[in-house]
Amino acid sequence: MERALILVVDDDPLNLVVLSQTLQPQYRVMTARNGEEALTLSAQHPVDLILLDIKMPGLDGYEVLKHLKNQSDTQSIPVIFISANDSHADEAKGLEMGAMDYITKPFSPPIVQVRVKNQLTIKQKNDLLEKLVSIDGLTEINNRRFFDENIAKEWRRTARSNEEMVMLIIDIDHFKLFNDNYGHRAGDECLKLVATTIKSLCQRGSDFVARYGGEEFAAVFSPCALEDAIKQAERLQKAIYDLMIPHQFSPTSDYVTISIGVASSRSEGVVDENSLIEVADKHLYMAKEAGRNQVKAG
Numbered sequence: 001m002e003r004a005l006i007l008v009v010d011d012d013p014l015n016l017v018v019l020s021q022t023l024q025p026q027y028r029v030m031t032a033r034n035g036e037e038a039l040t041l042s043a044q045h046p047v048d049l050i051l052l053d054i055k056m057p058g059l060d061g062y063e064v065l066k067h068l069k070n071q072s073d074t075q076s077i078p079v080i081f082i083s084a085n086d087s088h089a090d091e092a093k094g095l096e097m098g099a100m101d102y103i104t105k106p107f108s109p110p111i112v113q114v115r116v117k118n119q120l121t122i123k124q125k126n127d128l129l130e131k132l133v134s135i136d137g138l139t140e141i142n143n144r145r146f147f148d149e150n151i152a153k154e155w156r157r158t159a160r161s162n163e164e165m166v167m168l169i170i171d172i173d174h175f176k177l178f179n180d181n182y183g184h185r186a187g188d189e190c191l192k193l194v195a196t197t198i199k200s201l202c203q204r205g206s207d208f209v210a211r212y213g214g215e216e217f218a219a220v221f222s223p224c225a226l227e228d229a230i231k232q233a234e235r236l237q238k239a240i241y242d243l244m245i246p247h248q249f250s251p252t253s254d255y256v257t258i259s260i261g262v263a264s265s266r267s268e269g270v271v272d273e274n275s276l277i278e279v280a281d282k283h284l285y286m287a288k289e290a291g292r293n294q295v296k297a298g
């Protein structure tokens, strides 16, 4: 595993050197001489922990912490305050604002090392927990919770940059008949295979896929033009057919097939992420009505 990345922020160059030397054997260390630089670096790099001096010219440690907590990308980075100030009121203020720990100067290197290690252990556990609650237990792709949290974020991001965003709702055809005839266990295996195939074909940049419901999946592409998403949906449809999972009870085909509804942020009637989902769902319904094993978009 890669060594954790620690950002040390202090306006005193000597402190930066001593803290870097204290941490460097075990961790990767970046340094910042002021609050502004700290915010820039933490926005640009996947920082695991910040050691933050309180009294600095310009933005002080409290203000830096406030900015970090206001940004979704940085709000979960643990912060340990380092300060010459050993007033209990200041310590309480820092912890109240969301700092994880507080070390007073002059610091002892072994204590800094232990406190850093403790916070990194907690962060690793939190990261794992965060990952686990976003993953579907059966298919091991993102779950509905992940989808709900990210569709709104993605909508805001593409709206800000005036880009086009597309959503696919993908549904396995006649899956009840599959379960009823081959058994629930075989149904589970089929779901896993379909999920893995969909995921492997949707790996570009900020694209994401999720299990949306029982035998329904969602894929979100952004930025993406509707015509390109339709081509991708057709590729998906073919890829699932090409798996040649026997489904002799399906009135549609001898193999498992999918129907896909596609909608874009520029489709008629789409004003937010909820209407995007509704329009994609409407197109899925049309694909089912038109005979299944096809893509409908608009």
Ligand SMILES: Nc1nc2c(ncn2[C@@H]2O[C@H](COP(=O)(O)OP(=O)(O)OP(=O)(O)O)[C@@H](O)[C@H]2O)c(=O)[nH]1
Pocket: 138, 171, 172, 173, 174, 175, 176, 177, 179, 183, 184, 185, 186, 187, 188, 191, 213, 214, 215, 288, 292
């Ligand atoms: N094996 C298995 N089956 C599931 C799971 N989740 C949902 N299902 C099944 O998926 C089936 C969905 O059936 P329907 O909603 O009637 O749809 P369908 O039979 O696929 O028909 P169309 O969508 O109209 O083509 C039901 O039989 C559910 O029990 C799961 O985790 N495992």
